[in-house]
Every structure is written in C-alpha cells, then in structure tokens.
Amino acid sequence: xxxxxxxxxxxxxxxxxxxxxxxxxxxxxxxxxxxxxxxxxxxxxxxxxxxxxxxxxxxxxxxxxxxxxxxxxxxxxxxxxxxxxxxxxxxxxxxxxxxxxxxxxxxxxxxxxxxxxxxxxxxxxxxxxxxxxxxxxxxxxxxxxxxxxxxxxxxxxxxxxxxxxxxxxxxxxxxxxxxxxxxxxxxxxxxxxxxxxxxxxxxxxxxxxxxxxxxxxxxxxxxxxxxxxxxxxxxxxxxxxxxxxxxxxxxxxxxxxxxxxxxxxxxxxxx
Numbered sequence: 001x002x003x004x005x006x007x008x009x010x011x012x013x014x015x016x017x018x019x020x021x022x023x024x025x026x027x028x029x030x031x032x033x034x035x036x037x038x039x040x041x042x043x044x045x046x047x048x049x050x051x052x053x054x055x056x057x058x059x060x061x062x063x064x065x066x067x068x069x070x071x072x073x074x075x076x077x078x079x080x081x082x083x084x085x086x087x088x089x090x091x092x093x094x095x096x097x098x099x100x101x102x103x104x105x106x107x108x109x110x111x112x113x114x115x116x117x118x119x120x121x122x123x124x125x126x127x128x129x130x131x132x133x134x135x136x137x138x139x140x141x142x143x144x145x146x147x148x149x150x151x152x153x154x155x156x157x158x159x160x161x162x163x164x165x166x167x168x169x170x171x172x173x174x175x176x177x178x179x180x181x182x183x184x185x186x187x188x189x190x191x192x193x194x195x196x197x198x199x200x201x202x203x204x205x206x207x208x209x210x211x212x213x214x215x216x217x218x219x220x221x222x223x224x225x226x227x228x229x230x231x232x233x234x235x236x237x238x239x240x241x242x243x244x245x246x247x248x249x250x251x252x253x254x255x256x257x258x259x260x261x262x263x264x265x266x267x268x269x270x271x
Contacts, residue, residue, distance in 0.1 A: 003040055011040045018049045026056040044073035055082065060089035077107045081115040085122070093123035114141050114150040118157055130165040137161060152182035156189050163196075172196045 003011065014036035021029035033053035036046045051066030064086040067079045084099040099105075100120035108116060117136060124133035137158045141150070159174035175196065178189035 003043070007039060011036050011043065011046060014039070015045065015049050018053055022053060022056050026053070029053045030057050030059075042073075044070045047073065048079070051079070051082075055086065055089075058089065060086040064090070077104045078112060080104045080108060081112055081119050084116065085119045088119065088123055088126060093126035096120065096123040110141075111148075111150055114139075114154060117141075118154065121157060121161065125161065125164070130161060133161045134158070134165060147181045147183075152178050152187055152189065155181060156187040156192075159189070159192070163192075168196065 002008075014032045017032040018029045018036070021032065030053040033046075033050040037050045040046045047066050047070040051063045051070060054060075054063035054066060064083060067083045067086065071077075071079050071083075080099065080102075084096040087093070087095040087099065096119055100116055100123070105113060105116050117139060121133040121136040124130075124136055137154065139154075141148070142154055142158055144151075155174050155178035159171045159178055162168075162174060163171035172193065175189050175193040178187060179193055182189055
C-alpha cells in the first residue's frame with residue numbers, strides 16, 4: 001500500500017525509532033510503534049514493527065494479533081516462529097508445539113527453522129519435558145562446526161537444557177562451545193561457564209576511595225572538560241523499514257533461568 005509522501009515520511013521516522021530503541025528502550029519503541037500504527041495501520045511493515053515492539057514488552061496477545069495481521073497482508077511465513085513463541089508467552093506451549101509441526105515450518109529458511117526449533121524446545125521445557133527439550137535441540141545445525149548467526153544461541157539453549165536436567169559436565173562443554181561462537185556477546189555463556197567453573201568476579205572498584213575523592217581531583221590530574229557539538233542528522237527511510245527480530249521468549253528468559261538454576265539446580269524461537 002502506498003502512502004502520500006508527507007505521511008510516508010512521518011511513518012518512516014517512527015519506524016526508524018522503533019528499530020533504534022527496541023533493544024535498549026522497549027517501552028520507548030512501543031510508544032513510537034503505536035504512533036506509526038495510528039498513522040498507517042494498513043501497511044504490513046507497520047503491523048510487523050508494532051508486533052515486535054509489543055513482543056519486546058511482553059505484550060504477547062497484542063504482538064500475536066499484529067503478527068497475524070502482517071502475515072495476512074503479505075502471505076509470508078517468516079513470522080511463524082515468533083508467533084509460536086507468543087503462544088508460549090501466553091502460557092500455551094501446546095499450541096506452540098502444534099505450530100512447530102505445521103507445514104509452514106518447511107517453508108522457512110534455515111534461520112527460521114532453527115528459530116522454530118528453539119521455540120519448540122522452550123515449549124517442552126515449559127511443560128517440564130526436559131529430556132524432550134534436549135532431543136529437540138539435537139540437530140545437524142547443533143553438531144556443525146560452522147558458525148552461523150544462530151549458532152551461539154542454539155548451543156546456549158542446549159547447554160542450558162542439559163544443566164536443567166542435571167547433566168553439568170555436558171552443560172559445561174556446550175557453554176564453552178557457545179562462548180567460542182558468540183562473537184558479538186548475544187548470550188551470557190561466558191558468565192554461565194565461569195559460574196560452573198567456580199570463578200568469582202571481584203569488583204576492583206573501591207567505593208571508599210571514590211567517596212574520598214571529588215570532582216576537583218580531575219583538574220589536579222590535568223583532565224580537561226570537552227564540549228562536543230552534535231550535528232543534526234536527517235534520515236530518509238522507506239516505509240518498508242525492517243525491525244530487527246528480538247530474541248525468543250526462551251532467549252529472553254534464559255538469564256532469569258540461569259539465576260534460578262544456580263540456586264535450585266531456549267529456543268526461545270521466536271525468531
């Protein structure tokens with residue numbers, strides 16, 4: 001659907017802000033997505049962006065509705081894994097597993113299929129089926145030595161499932177493999193591995209020394225204050241802006257699971 005030039009520019013600006021803020025400020029991203037939605041609710045890219053913003057804020061019912069709308073408009077299947085993960089977020093893991101076995105999965109690309117596997121494994125864990133979750137994650141993609149964008153998350157989810165099942169030695173091995181493939185720090189695999197190895201991190205910052213100091217110390221050490229002038233930047237963006245897919249519920253919740261497993265003991269596909 002085409003929009004008048006002025007309206008298209010306004011919608012694009014809001015979509016750009018959604019993409020910029022969705023990781024660091026989900027609430028802010030959600031606000032911009034609502035503005036874009038009011039302006040152009042019949043544009044598939046807007047419905048998709050609104051879905052991801054709602055998903056990032058754990059508004060799973062709203063996110064699912066937006067994803068369904070976007071899928072109806074485009075006929076594409078790329079949103080299938082994150083739609084299934086919304087079902088998990090709504091407390092319906094059985095529905096997520098049903099979607100994992102649907103014909104739509106075969107139409108996904110490799111990344112989408114891996115994401116669907118993560119979601120399915122997360123659904124199994126939601127149902128306390130740890131062994132089934134582990135088996136679900138066992139795949140050629142997991143065994144491959146090739147590092148792909150999804151490799152770190154897949155290995156992390158597998159290690160986390162092993163740890164939850166009490167298989168600590170294997171979990172340690174796979175957390176180490178996750179660290180090797182996690183070049184951009186998308187997981188906390190290094191911290192989880194260190195925890196299993198019994199490594200304790202000590203804060204080298206001494207608060208008592210900081211309390212004794214003051215801003216005057218900076219001048220004594222020859223530190224100068226610098227004023228940085230910022231330039232206004234105007235961006236021109238098409239309405240078909242693409243919002244980066246957030247991690248699945250399993251991936252988002254894995255950090256919380258790590259705290260629980262340390263005291264008591266992914267997938268999260270989505271997309």
